[in-house]
Amino acid sequence: MEVTQPKTIENLPQDMLVEILSRVGSYSSDQLFMCKSVCKSFSKLSKDPLLLKRNPNAIFRWGLIGYFDGRHTDYGLECLKQASNSQLKEAVYVYGLIMFASCKIEEKHVGLQILNETFPPEPEMVVAVRTRVFDLLRCLCLFNRRHFAYVATSCPISDHRGYFPHIHGFELTILECMSCFWAYELGVFVNRFAYN
Template sequence: MAATQYSIVEALPQDMLAEILSRVGRDSCQQLFLTKTVCRDFSEVSFDPLVFKRLCLDRFPIVHFGNPKLTMLFDRCFFYGNPNMIYRRGLTCYFNSHDYTELGLRLLKQATEMKVLEAVYVYGLIMFAKHEIKFRDVGLQILIEAFPPLPDLVVAVRNRVFAMLSRLWLFNRQPFEEVATRCPNLAHQGYWPDAHGWEQQLQPPDCMSCFWAFELGVFVQRFHYQ
């Protein structure tokens, strides 16, 4: 029976095997590593670029203290365009360095265009926090297009972002210094979040500028205490 199973695997073209393994790795890196041990074909195909591009990185720390195996893995994922790795590299360059903030912002923008929700949240808020109205409008539009006005989703993404930021030394705090955290429409009283981020008993405001202005306020307050 085992020989029959291996014959089926050997009969599949390499691109199909790569597609199978990339889907396994996209859902769980642990399952991918287990799958590699099934047979030599799976082990060989696990080095296909598609596998690195889709690999789930949730189990890996953002800071790995020079672990050579993790360094090699992360570099391969980045080289082959893994969206989550691009987001991680952007987060590190932007907040963890004085010298690579511009690179970090470009990588966060790239990850945003690749639909990484955490990157959308961070990059959108960075733009929305700027004083120039043209940048605020860009940031607001990015956030509106990616997030429905659902506080639970926004809070969940915010928590994942801070789980990453908590592992970094935050050298660059300038983007969130003295930012306006009220809706620029003076006719709006705004919508004040509670201590956890949003008042659960109230519906989100109709004005998305109010919604994201006060989400920015929550982010800034928490960011300053990181």
């Protein structure tokens, strides 16, 4: 009598596993996040470019959960980077601000470059994206404040006074210094994060 090996999910073809993950991700990003712990194949395929292409929103949520819950910070940041690379504006906003908030000057420049490449100098667009991000953070109950406990929210160029859109009589045009603008936006994000 021939003994057959038990069939496991690991025996399925890779393209089928990616298809399963992409369908799970389109239904629930939380379930997609949990799939990573099901088996080695799912863990490996969670970084598959095809999965990212099909589910940038799910990868973005996955990144938010991983980064802001404080338990999977490195993996969450990697997911945010992947979603940002797919040009999802919310992901670019979050990942860019995280990089811009870094105390490492190289990461700060990366963040500024990412933000400037994606967002035109239109504050209204940035406010709309910020609102969507905070709506999502609120839905996911993700307000781990420790990530922004000691963030400098001033322009890294020391002689700049900054961007003050609400003070009558002085407003630095954002075209003059996008670093001032994003420092201001980082301050808004951090303050809103602290009081939600």
